[in-house]
Amino acid sequence: MLNEQENSYFERWTYMQKNQQFQKRIILSLLGVIGLLLLVVLFVGQETPLVIERDNSAYRSLAVEKSDLKPTKESVAQLISEFIEARYEWESFEPQVIVKKLEPYTTEALRAKLLEEFGKKGFQNKPGDSVEQSVARIRPIVSDQAVLATFDRVLRINGIPVVVPTEISLLLSEGAKTFFNPVGLYINGVIEHENK
Numbered sequence: 654m655l656n657e658q659e660n661s662y663f664e665r666w667t668y669m670q671k672n673q674q675f676q677k678r679i680i681l682s683l684l685g686v687i688g689l690l691l692l693v694v695l696f697v698g699q700e701t702p703l704v705i706e707r708d709n710s711a712y713r714s715l716a717v718e719k720s721d722l723k724p725t726k727e728s729v730a731q732l733i734s735e736f737i738e739a740r741y742e743w744e745s746f747e748p749q750v751i752v753k754k755l756e757p758y759t760t761e762a763l764r765a766k767l768l769e770e771f772g773k774k775g776f777q778n779k780p781g782d783s784v785e786q787s788v789a790r791i792r793p794i795v796s797d798q799a800v801l802a803t804f805d806r807v808l809r810i811n812g813i814p815v816v817v818p819t820e821i822s823l824l825l826s827e828g829a830k831t832f833f834n835p836v837g838l839y840i841n842g843v844i845e846h847e848n849k
Contacts (some may be wrong), residue, residue, distance in 0.1 A: 662801040730793035732758060733802050733823060736840055737791050740767075741806055741819075744785045748772060757833035760826060760841045783816045785809050800825060 694822075704715045748771035752764050759767075777802040787807045794801040799822060806817040824842030 666679045693779065722830070723837060724838050728836045729795045729838060732836065732838055733793040733800065734791045737788055737802060737804055740785060741788045746784070758840055760828070760839045763841055763843070775825065783811055
């Protein structure tokens with residue numbers, strides 16, 4: 654028979670073995686639950702989103718599908734036109750405001766370069782003077798080789814227009830697709846050519 658010390662050792666060893674077996678079962682159960690949750694996430698994540706349109710007080714669901722948007726020439730032309738309006742139209746020259754308007758269309762590097770180019774201070778008109786700029790006749794030219802745009806910059810000094818025909822070359826880069834930029838193309842560089 655076992656003496657008291659051996660019996661105590663045997664009881665502790667048996668307790669440890671049972672405890673280890675219990676912990677193994679818990680770990681295996683948790684791994685099974687994790688695997689099940691991963692499968693659920695994979696299958697649920699593949700479903701198409703539910704889009705509901707509200708028309709006055711009535712709601713109706715719309716059929717949608719997930720797809721990767723590829724930029725078309727028309728979407729790039731629209732991006733260029735919006736960029737030109739945001740960049741070249743202003744009522745008072747305030748670099749911070751202009752650069753802020755360019756956020757949806759440009760990379761951070763280009764905005765920093767433009768801010769440095771503009772200088773930090775805005776242009777202060779003399780009392781009674783006014784200087785503003787607008788654009789007209791925007792014509793984007795999108796091809797496989799280059800992305801260009803021609804437009805007229807109309808600088809109004811005290812109401813007198815001065816038209817400057819301008820051509821720009823643009824460098825595009827891909828980025829995140831957002832609400833304001835669903836195509837995910839951003840302007841990373843601009844070279845201006847003033848036509849004579």
